[in-house]
Structure formats: structure tokens, C-alpha cells
Amino acid sequence: MRIDIQNIINGEEFKISLKENISMNLLALETKELEFTTPIDINLEIYKVDKASLYVNGTVDYQCIDVCDRCLNAFNRKAHENFSGKIIEKEEQEEYEDIIFYHENGKIDITDMIKTVILYNLPMKTLCDENCKGICPKCGQNLNEKQCNCEINDIDPRLSKLENFFK
Known part of the structure; x- marks a missing residue:
């Protein structure tokens, strides 16, 4: 979905507000795939600060099926992400501490913006529950469901004496 921001660039308007539900089924990343179970809610404001600077503030709410990094079970994860960033012309190169979004010919792609926000805010380690016990390294039993009888004596061979x- 692309929105026209030419009126802000030209100075005819100083702010655009947008509240949308965007359907996206799957987001394929290098390390995982996120399958969305509901439409993604996006609420954003694009505004002009001075003659040349465009900024965006907003929120992205979504639900997706994710996989726990400890027990490897799939679970439904809800997320609410706040974001802010600068909007620049696609050909420009600029260093900025926050997220940079690009517009081309006065239009900005909201779908790319959503993907960027989700990617930047993915947790380093995804857990189904804060107290997830994971799986047994010997037998593979999910320790959240049932305790196994494996004896785990992982002693560093250098310290075995x-x-x-x-x-």
C-alpha cells in the first residue's frame, strides 16, 4: 500500500494521519517466517518539521504464529510496536540514529514500513512463556509437558579431575 505525501513535501499540508488494517499473510525473514493470524493495525502520523525534514511516528499491532526458541513449539504471539523515523528521498544517503524510511516521487510504501518496524523489533530470543523449561538435551522431551528421567552431568573434561x- 502506497500513500501520497507530495502535499507535505510541497508544504501544502504539515501532517498526514493514517489508521489502517493491512492484511499480510506471511513475512519471510532470513532466519524465520512469521504467519500473521489477524490483519496488521497501523496508526501513524507523517509530519514536516522544517522546510526539508519529514518524520513519522506510529504504532504497529499484530498477532503472528511464532516458534519458541527453547521448546520449539509454535505459539500465538501478540506485539505492539512503537516506532519513529525520518523519511528521505530514495536517492539520498543520510546517517540518522533512528529508522529511515524512503519515499520515491512523493509516495511511501506502508508495507515496507511495516516490515521494517517488525524486523527491527523482533526479540532476540522468542519464548512461548517466560518460564519455558525447553527440551531435554539428551532425549528431546519437552520439559514443559513432562519431566524426563535423564541424568545430565555435563562436566567440562578439563575440570573433570x-x-x-x-x-
Whole structure:
């Protein structure tokens, strides 16, 4: 979905507000795929600060099916992401501490904006629950469902002589 921001660039308007529901089924990333279960809600404001600077503030709300990094089970994850960034012409190169969004010929692609916001805000480690126990490294049993009887004695071989030190 592309929106026209030419009126802001020309100075005819100083702010554009947008509230949309955008349907996106799948977002394929290098390391994972996110399958969205509901339309993505986006609420944003694009505004002009001075003669040449355009900025955007907004929120993105979505629900997706994700995979827990500890137990490998799929679960439904809800997210609410706040974002802000600068909007510049596609040919311009500029260093900016926040997110940069590009417009081309006075139009900006909201779908690319959503993908960027989701990508920047993905958690480093996705967990189905804060107290997820994960899986047993020996037998593969999901420890959230059932406790296994495996004995795990992972002793660094370099320190194995110290094992009998306190006996």
C-alpha cells in the first residue's frame, strides 16, 4: 500500500494521519517466517518539521504464529510496536540514529514500513512463556509437558579431575 505525501513535501499540508488494517499473510525473514493470524493495525502520523525534514511516528499491532526458541513449539504471539523515523528521498544517503524510511516521487510504501518496524523489533530470543523449561538435551522431551528421567552431568573434561576434590 502506497500513500501520497507530495502535499507535505510541497508544504501544502504539515501532517498526514493514517489508521489502517493491512492484511499480510506471511513475512519471510532470513532466519524465520512469521504467519500473521489477524490483519496488521497501523496508526501513524507523517509530519514536516522544517522546510526539508519529514518524520513519522506510529504504532504497529499484530498477532503472528511464532516458534519458541527453547521448546520449539509454535505459539500465538501478540506485539505492539512503537516506532519513529525520518523519511528521505530514495536517492539520498543520510546517517540518522533512528529508522529511515524512503519515499520515491512523493509516495511511501506502508508495507515496507511495516516490515521494517517488525524486523527491527523482533526479540532476540522468542519464548512461548517466560518460564519455558525447553527440551531435554539428551532425549528431546519437552520439559514443559513432562519431566524426563535423564541424568545430565555435563562436566567440562578439563575440570573433570576436580569432581572428586570435595568428596
